[in-house]
Amino acid sequence: MxxxxxxxxxxxxGAIGVKNAIINGNFAxxxxxxxxxxxxxxxxxxxxxxxAGASGCTYTFATANNITTLTIxxxxxxxxxxxxxxxxxxxxxxxxxxxxxxIGGGSYAGSGVTGSVTGGTDLNIEFNTxxxxxxxxxxxxxxxxxxxxxxxxxLALCQRYYEAGYSVFYQGVTNSYQYxxxxxxxxxxxxxxxxxxxxxxxxxxxxxxxxxDASASGFMNYRIANATxxxxxxxINWTASAEL
Amino acid sequence: xxxxxxxxxxxxxxCVKRIADNAFIPFDPANIDYxxxxxxxxxxxxxxxxxxxx
Numbered sequence: 592m593x594x595x596x597x598x599x600x601x602x603x604x605g606a607i608g609v610k611n612a613i614i615n616g617n618f619a620x621x622x623x624x625x626x627x628x629x630x631x632x633x634x635x636x637x638x639x640x641x642x643a644g645a646s647g648c649t650y651t652f653a654t655a656n657n658i659t660t661l662t663i664x665x666x667x668x669x670x671x672x673x674x675x676x677x678x679x680x681x682x683x684x685x686x687x688x689x690x691x692x693x694i695g696g697g698s699y700a701g702s703g704v705t706g707s708v709t710g711g712t713d714l715n716i717e718f719n720t721x722x723x724x725x726x727x728x729x730x731x732x733x734x735x736x737x738x739x740x741x742x743x744x745x746l747a748l749c750q751r752y753y754e755a756g757y758s759v760f761y762q763g764v765t766n767s768y769q770y771x772x773x774x775x776x777x778x779x780x781x782x783x784x785x786x787x788x789x790x791x792x793x794x795x796x797x798x799x800x801x802x803x804d805a806s807a808s809g810f811m812n813y814r815i816a817n818a819t820x821x822x823x824x825x826x827i828n829w830t831a832s833a834e835l
Numbered sequence: 836x837x838x839x840x841x842x843x844x845x846x847x848x849x850c851v852k853r854i855a856d857n858a859f860i861p862f863d864p865a866n867i868d869y870x871x872x873x874x875x876x877x878x879x880x881x882x883x884x885x886x887x888x889x
Contacts, residue, residue, distance in 0.1 A: 782863045803850070813844075
């Protein structure tokens with residue numbers, strides 16, 4: 592038998608391929624630009640894909656040699672894994688650090704927690720106080736080395752749930768006429784997204800930001816001109832959230 | 836507090852604005868912000884009406 596004939600379905604009992612169901616397990620993606628001592632109310636998001644638990648969360652973080660470590664001093668931190676990315680079977684949760692973690696409604700324990708997963712059902716992964724880095728959740732009952740994905744891949748995975756951007760409209764405009772600038776997301780969202788727009792430019796337009804037709808693929812940035820100008824313009828800094 | 840938003844293009848209410856942070860929330864049952872809005876309404880609250888089309 593040649594090496595090419597080998598059929599390997601697992602290595603060390605773990606999945607082959609994209610094995611880590613946790614997104615941003617290295618906390619490299621921080622689109623909300625949290626910094627310093629991060630204090631989150633219950634359900635509020637800090638680093639991408641991680642939100643505070645029912646009692647909120649307070650943490651600091653530091654990056655060394657491209658590995659970011661959180662130090663959670665109060666509350667808990669949760670990642671809700673989308674059911675689309677889970678399959679029925681045993682999974683293992685592993686990480687580096689002193690925090691304890693749990694799977695769904697299970698009990699807190701040290702790294703190497705195993706649990707049964709129902710495919711297609713959203714699942715909470717939660718960590719309490721302590722240090723935390725290199726979080727992984729994989730099929731099988733054995734914790735394998737952390738999967739190191741390219742930053743661009745990790746960012747795109749995060750952008751299914753949250754994205755930030757800038758939209759600008761610029762042309763000659765007529766007073767009281769309506770104008771709209773379409774915005775297309777870089778990554779299709781999980782669901783129709785909640786959009787927050789903050790005025791950045793208004794020449795011939797009011798400062799008020801209005802958004803229409805927010806979907807999973809984009810939205811319309813809309814205003815009514817309040818002057819006739821050859822250089823009409825409006826722009827917003829926007830965020831789109833389709834978090835769990 | 837929320838306000839209904841009238842889509843000037845379709846002349847219909849297609850989303851609601853969360854006034855606290857100017858978030859425009861689409862009427863998608865799987866959107867957690869919309870779920871929170873529905874819970875707010877179910878608790879007996881009423882959103883502000885949409886501004887009239889200009």
